[in-house]
Amino acid sequence: MTQPNPQPSPEPPGWPHCGHGATPADPVGCRGIHVGEHAVCLAHLDEADRFAYLAALAPGADIDHCGTPFTPELLGQLLNALRDPATGRPQFGDAWFARSSFSDTAWFAGSSFSGDARFYESSFSGEAWFAESSFSGEAGFYGVSFSGDARFHETSFSGEAWFVKASFSGEADFDVASFSRKARFDTSSFSGIARFEGTRFEKAPHLGPLVCDRQVVLDGAVFEAPVTLEIAAPRVSCARTRWASTATLQLRYAELDLRDAVLEYPVLVAARPDPFPSFGSDSSLPEMELSGQDPGVRLTSLGGVDAAHLALHDVDLSGCRFAGAVHLDQLRVDGWCTFATTPTVWNRRLPWRWSRRNTLTEEHHWRSRTARRPALARGWTTPPQDAPNLKPAAVAALYRQLRKSLEDGKNEPDAADFYYGECEMRRHDTGRPWGERALLTAYWALSGYGLRAARALAWLGAAMAVTVAVMVLWGLPADDPKPTTTGRQVAAGQQVTLTTDTPDPANPAGPWSERVTAERSEKALRVVINSVVFRSSGQDLTTTGTYTEMASRLAEPVLLGLAVLAVRSRVKR
Known part of the structure; x- marks a missing residue:
């Protein structure tokens, strides 16, 4: 979703501007705000006046350079003028860079903003480095365009962070950052990977709605307050994510990974049927690169998760690996959640086919591994290299727990399929007594475990x-x-005895x-x-x-x- 740098507005800005380089095609010219009593911006000051202005600055000073075009050299001069000798880091008070442009690399790494920082509608044509910076006031990046990578690694946001309608054409790195208040990414778009690995969200009630063309990484992130995530992306990784409060994940197009996530309170994962609304308008959030794909949500793994607080709604579970999860009997499966099914095509080498039923991907992996002939493995999913080699007893335990979950949700037909799968795994479990397996085999042959x-x-x-x-x-x-009647007569007393047989x-x-x-x-x-x-x-x-x-x-x-x-x-x- 690469977006071009915003074109300058044909209207003059609301501040006294430089006007340098005005042409008939662009009568406004340079939009940079005047520096002090000078009639030009910082970029177009002569060398002597610029030196005098920068020399008068001190660490922590308030600055206003809205609309100013910055080269790496000019930005470096400004940062050096604000650098604290004790820490070696630039220190800003209030920093106003609204509608400024930064050519090549913009290096703000390690800067400290003690006041509000406003970069509204600015354009970064190269990489933007804010790694290890700190924002004590509001961090305003509303409508900012990042053409290169945006680096906010280990950045601290003590005030509200506004990335509303921001566009990231490269990789967006917010790893190990901390958001003490709101983290607003409403209607923001990411063409590359959006990384929030190890990021801490202390009071953020929302994250999104945002759209990402590649992947949103929330591995190891911590959400300490109730939060709603609204994300449209092909992949969303929440491995080892900690949910210290209630959470709702509204997703579109997403392949979700929840391995080893820590759920301390109820967490709902649901597929969003309609596009997310765009911030400040009645239109929908554009999904141009994603449109045409399946907008549903596919859960890939629950390994290592305590599922007692997890609820799934309208989620595709056909490829989900449940091995390693605990309390699956308390998992809530609502809406139209789908599971994998048995192969439905006729086997050319065998005069039969598998009866159709819902299955777990772990049974697919087991049958694919243990098939004695290739014909028997046809239609069963081949396990990936990192898939555990489970024994039938372990797969039966998964079926048993999920069957209980479906029964508690009054989903008796699908629970019956999982009872069938449980009995199948018990029948193939060589660790069970021979008599029990024989009885199960007869039960299967006669009636499909009472289900066929x-x-x-x-x-x-x-x-x-x-x-x-x-x-x-x-x-x-x-x-x-x-009947035949036979008898005999006694002469003396004229007695007759008859017998009917x-x-x-x-x-x-x-x-x-x-x-x-x-x-x-x-x-x-x-x-x-x-x-x-x-x-x-x-x-x-x-x-x-x-x-x-x-x-x-x-x-x-x-x-x-x-x-x-x-x-x-x-x-x-």
């Missing part, structure tokens, strides 16, 4: 079909047994064409359907049919229950 209704129904249909076939072929007797059902012995009939199939189906709902059919069965019905009454209701459980897990509120 289609799988359970398929097994139920197959079991019913086999049961029907066994009943038709061997379970139903050839004919329904008819039902013979055992006879196994069918005819050819299959006589066994497989519509009547027998209908009877077998009734037997099987009754067994699914734990009822006895009341049908006379052969010995084979009796045991088949007993097995059916045990297994098939279980499969039906697993299917119902799977449907319930997907529609539960």
Whole structure:
């Protein structure tokens, strides 16, 4: 987002100005303010008058050189005139450089500003060095254009710091700086890296809105008061950042890194759906270099973070590494937060594909590392070199904690996916007993851990079909047994004794064409359907049919229950 140096205003400034070099094209000429009783600015004073003016200055003097064009030599002469012999550092009282221009390198490093410093709408065409300087009053850099690098390393701002509408074409270095009061970067733009590493913000209620074309680095920064960060940038790094109070991070286009961040109070990370407003106008903050990209927020790492105070809203978690974080069960996941998913394409070498579910990137890394054949690793994310090599038990623990977080947020469907992932990792954990892993394997194969209704129904249909076939072929007797009455007569007393008996059902012995009939199939189906709902059919069965019905009454209701459980897990509120 490189911006050109601001062109001089065609209107004359509000102070008595030099006018040197006026032309028909620029009738105003030099905008530099008059020096004392002279009718020219410091840049256009003759050598004798300039020497006399500079000789009269003392460390801590108030100066006013608005609109003055400074070369490195002229700036050096001014700084030498204000240099304290005891410290060797230039000391300013009130310093007015509004609309001044600084060609080549502007070296203010180590300067002390005991009063207000005003650089409003000034232009630095080279590097601007304010490293290790101190601003006791207001530091006004409103509308300043930095064409080169801007160095504020270890600079102390005791008063309000105004970088509103400032543009940084090079790198902006605020590392280890300290802002005791407001740090205003409203509508500021950064073409290079904006560095705030180790910076301390004591009472800054806002940082931004600002836009950066490359990266905003807040590693090791400290925010001691409630703050709202509004940043549009491709990358925002908050590694080891300390939030000593509540904070809200409103981001756009950002890939956010929160490794080892310290959250002492609730911190919200949210994706800003609309562009940020521009300071002092009804328009939006320009995002020219970022427009056309995905404006969402992608969290890359929570390693080393105590997530008890963290809330995420509308954040892409598909590439987030959770390993190393603690209290993930207390993480708040709200809005439309998305996770990684299983590969959804059919595998050409294998006649199946992975069932679709939300996953963690740690499972992707594990499956990619442990795949026995390249075909099994297809679609799983390859781990980067710095990714930890986690065992299945560790991944299962991550799933378990995040499942609890989703359940507490009443997100039962997504929590079910994480239960599936937890069971998968437990099934592949060779450190668990063989019997437990076998049981989990059966649970997975039959119903996808009670979460795949289609799988359970398929097994139920197959079991019913086999049961029907066994009943038709061997379970139903050839004919329904008819009761037989037998008796004997006692002659002396004319007593008759009768016994009624039902013979055992006879196994069918005819050819299959006589066994497989519509009547027998209908009877077998009734037997099987009754067994699914734990009822006895009341049908006379052969010995084979009796045991088949007993097995059916045990297994098939279980499969039906697993299917119902799977449907319930997907529609539960």
